[in-house]
Amino acid sequence: MENNSVMKINNPVKMNLDDMVPSQIVSELDKYIIGQAKAKRTIAVALRNRTRRKRLPDGIREEVFPKNIIMIGPTGVGKTEIARRIAKLSNAPFIKVEATKFTEVGYVGRDVESMIKDLMGSAVLMVKKELSEKNEDAVKARVEERLLDLLLPSVNASRDKFGEDVAKVRELTREKLRKGDFDNTEVEVMYSRTPKSFEIGVMGASPDDIQNAMNNITDLFRNAQNRGKKHKITIKKARELFTEEELDKSVDQEKVVDLAKERTEQMGIVFIDEIDKIAGAAKSSGSPDVSREGVQRDILPVVEGTKVSTKWGVIDTSHILFIAAGAFHVSKPSDLIPELQGRFPLRVELDDLKAEDFFRILKEPENAITRQYRELLGTEGVEVEFTDDAIRRLSEIAYEVNSTSENIGARRLYTIMELLLEELSFSANELKGQKVTITPEYVNERLSDVVGNQDLSRYIL
Numbered sequence: 001m002e003n004n005s006v007m008k009i010n011n012p013v014k015m016n017l018d019d020m021v022p023s024q025i026v027s028e029l030d031k032y033i034i035g036q037a038k039a040k041r042t043i044a045v046a047l048r049n050r051t052r053r054k055r056l057p058d059g060i061r062e063e064v065f066p067k068n069i070i071m072i073g074p075t076g077v078g079k080t081e082i083a084r085r086i087a088k089l090s091n092a093p094f095i096k097v098e099a100t101k102f103t104e105v106g107y108v109g110r111d112v113e114s115m116i117k118d119l120m121g122s123a124v125l126m127v128k129k130e131l132s133e134k135n136e137d138a139v140k141a142r143v144e145e146r147l148l149d150l151l152l153p154s155v156n157a158s159r160d161k162f163g164e165d166v167a168k169v170r171e172l173t174r175e176k177l178r179k180g181d182f183d184n185t186e187v188e189v190m191y192s193r194t195p196k197s198f199e200i201g202v203m204g205a206s207p208d209d210i211q212n213a214m215n216n217i218t219d220l221f222r223n224a225q226n227r228g229k230k231h232k233i234t235i236k237k238a239r240e241l242f243t244e245e246e247l248d249k250s251v252d253q254e255k256v257v258d259l260a261k262e263r264t265e266q267m268g269i270v271f272i273d274e275i276d277k278i279a280g281a282a283k284s285s286g287s288p289d290v291s292r293e294g295v296q297r298d299i300l301p302v303v304e305g306t307k308v309s310t311k312w313g314v315i316d317t318s319h320i321l322f323i324a325a326g327a328f329h330v331s332k333p334s335d336l337i338p339e340l341q342g343r344f345p346l347r348v349e350l351d352d353l354k355a356e357d358f359f360r361i362l363k364e365p366e367n368a369i370t371r372q373y374r375e376l377l378g379t380e381g382v383e384v385e386f387t388d389d390a391i392r393r394l395s396e397i398a399y400e401v402n403s404t405s406e407n408i409g410a411r412r413l414y415t416i417m418e419l420l421l422e423e424l425s426f427s428a429n430e431l432k433g434q435k436v437t438i439t440p441e442y443v444n445e446r447l448s449d450v451v452g453n454q455d456l457s458r459y460i461l
């Protein structure tokens, strides 16, 4: 909660996708993604086609196939990022799944429907958050009263006897509470749910997977509430707990579900990664995988438009946009079963990134990596500046390392930047109040050992 005000500053103005024409979509994407003009164009068209299809009368609409898209391109060039940005800027529910997940042992056909369940799940969370943000002030006030009740149980009991004094004590306590004086005071609280903030680790899972897993687990715990059990916790923790509870209470669950369902069906975006890995099946005999063609057949109805039942009700998938992506090194889109090819008529190839692209990626996007580090180190009171020449040198190094060892696209920039600023990150607290300028010399000095040595760079970068 506390960070919300900071995050809002960076959030773009949310637009309704249905109101955006392709050129607007492209220029929004331009703020974050460098190059890949063709991909941006194609995505914009896919989105616009969905809007157009929605506007058709019922009878005709069913005759018009959904125009989904396949993005073809090497790793780290912006495939996922483009899809994620689209979802973000339009507030559309978005989930990413790996197609290969459905070929794992233990998966059965119906599991592809889990994509839609997860999509709806994320929409529910999103809508709930939006609605409850409107009640933030009221929630804060209620939480404060509850904390005061906790801190002043005995005084409250004798409220009638002491009248005004009690009111005075309460106001004094309120002041102290607001100042944080009681943050570490322990109080006894009846939990009516499990705090969200417990952590789970899932190896190899994407943040989305983890989020979904967390939601499911939290739901489970919520249903089997351990109401009535007393816990000793600090006021700080109690505030978090109460805030969560009051936020939940402050929104109308039915309204949340209605809005989330509408948003999922009309605006939802499912990103299916690694689609190439389920293409061109037949030869994989001997593997324990569910046949890849089988998975394609399972996916087909969901993409064509079907009804999926979830715990929030039935979701119609007809207008959900599916974006598939893959490197297609071995297989080709034409290795997919024809029916599925037909549902993904828009194809686009993403370009390999060159040094010049890296330069712009480091510098230009609103969330550019150099800006991120500048902000991070700024919190320590260190002012960091990157000269253009330094950024250019970094881009050349990234390109060089990509061509000599493995090509991991723009992801290379993250490892390089981390190594470049390792020293500075470690000792930033000692440089408070100083300005550090990153020059090409600084870059060379920090990175030359590693870059010059292929074996070393393979490990470190």
Ligand SMILES: Nc1ncnc2c1ncn2[C@@H]1O[C@H](COP(=O)(O)OP(=O)(O)OP(=O)(O)O)[C@@H](O)[C@H]1O
Residues within 6 Å of the ligand: 032, 033, 034, 035, 036, 073, 074, 075, 076, 077, 078, 079, 080, 081, 082, 273, 327, 361, 365, 409, 410, 411
């Ligand atoms: N064209 C680009 N412009 C700006 N940033 C980019 C670009 N391409 C990649 N990036 C950055 O690199 C990271 C990796 O990109 P992304 O996740 O889109 O890769 P991908 O193409 O989906 O690769 P993979 O096939 O491995 O999934 C992202 O964090 C993104 O910010």
Ligand SMILES: [Mg+2]
Residues within 6 Å of the ligand: 079, 080, 081, 273
């Ligand atoms: Mg990706």
